[in-house]
Amino acid sequence: MTHDTRTTGRDQAAIRVWDLPTRLFHWGLVALIVAMVATAWRGKLDLHMTLGQIVLALVLFRLVWGFVGNRYARFGSFVAGPVAALRYLASLFSAQNERHVGHNPLGGYAVLAMLALLLLQAGTGLFTSDDIVTDGPLYSKVSGSTSALLSTIHRTSIWVLLSVIALHVCASLFYLLVKKDNLIGPMLTGRKQAGPADDAGGGGHPLLAAIIFALCLAIVFGGIAMVK
Ligand code: HEM
Ligand code: HEM
Numbered sequence: 001m002t003h004d005t006r007t008t009g010r011d012q013a014a015i016r017v018w019d020l021p022t023r024l025f026h027w028g029l030v031a032l033i034v035a036m037v038a039t040a041w042r043g044k045l046d047l048h049m050t051l052g053q054i055v056l057a058l059v060l061f062r063l064v065w066g067f068v069g070n071r072y073a074r075f076g077s078f079v080a081g082p083v084a085a086l087r088y089l090a091s092l093f094s095a096q097n098e099r100h101v102g103h104n105p106l107g108g109y110a111v112l113a114m115l116a117l118l119l120l121q122a123g124t125g126l127f128t129s130d131d132i133v134t135d136g137p138l139y140s141k142v143s144g145s146t147s148a149l150l151s152t153i154h155r156t157s158i159w160v161l162l163s164v165i166a167l168h169v170c171a172s173l174f175y176l177l178v179k180k181d182n183l184i185g186p187m188l189t190g191r192k193q194a195g196p197a198d199d200a201g202g203g204g205h206p207l208l209a210a211i212i213f214a215l216c217l218a219i220v221f222g223g224i225a226m227v228k
Contacts, residue, residue, distance in 0.1 A: 014191040015191065017072045019072075032055050036055065055118065055121075056119075057220040061212055072101070110164070113164055121158060127147050127150040
């Protein structure tokens with residue numbers, strides 16, 4: 001279901017936009033990605049592989065949450081067509097700035113790109129080898145040439161992922177400093193100034209999120225242990 005989350009007219013009181021599971025997902029992911037890069041570059045590959053499987057479970061959780069999370073966490077509320085994204089881009093540099101209380105149509109594409117790149121990074125990691133002592137848990141399940149290809153992708157796609165993340169952080173700072181619109185605070189508190197047409201997020205119960213995340217962890221760790 002697609003909701004129009006554009007604000008119109010005068011702002012009203014702050015409403016809860018980002019549910020607790022989405023915020024925990026976001027800041028947990030940030031901490032884990034920093035740890036992933038640090039463990040890889042410092043050669044702590046055992047820890048890297050354990051944390052990497054948690055990243056995989058977290059991303060799977062977010063994909064499910066995109067269907068059962070609160071209104072603003074759902075893909076249906078922020079995945080828009082290319083025309084909407086281009087119209088939003090044009091409005092960014094005009095006086096008639098479209099404001100969206102959830103992800104804007106352009107930001108929606110950034111979210112999808114980051115989730116896809118994270119899946120690629122964590123997925124290829126399972127088959128990666130450092131060609132010395134450490135092999136990903138599913139390394140032996142594919143041929144040598146496939147593993148070599150997936151290892152190359154793992155070592156290369158990190159730069160694409162880091163570039164998109166850098167763009168994402170710069171975009172948040174652009175809104176804060178140039179557009180005077182603080183998007184970072186709401187990702188911490190969940191609350192954001194809304195317009196008369198916007199409803200509070202509702203739903204997105206943390207207990208449901210905890211159960212889904214536990215299942216994702218069981219699927220990733222259990223699935224890999226069964227297959228390897
Ligand atoms: C490893 C680094 C990061 C990754 C992988 C990442 C990823 C993401 C993802 C996937 C979302 C979508 C949230 C959702 O709907 O579930 C998001 C939203 C957001 N992130 Fe990040 N993020 C990172 C770092 C940061 C940092 C450092 C900041 C602050 C400067 C930040 C600010 C935000 C904001 C403000 C939003 C909400 C955007 C909006 O209002 O539409 N992120 N991020
Ligand atoms: C989003 C999650 C992940 C990120 C950001 C990430 C990042 C990285 C980085 C930056 C490197 C160093 C590449 C280089 O030396 O040039 C690396 C290497 C490696 N990663 Fe990951 N990784 C992730 C997930 C995983 C997972 C899930 C596994 C396995 C369970 C894994 C296994 C490995 C292995 C075995 C290496 C060593 C390969 C080599 O030395 O070239 N990674 N990873």
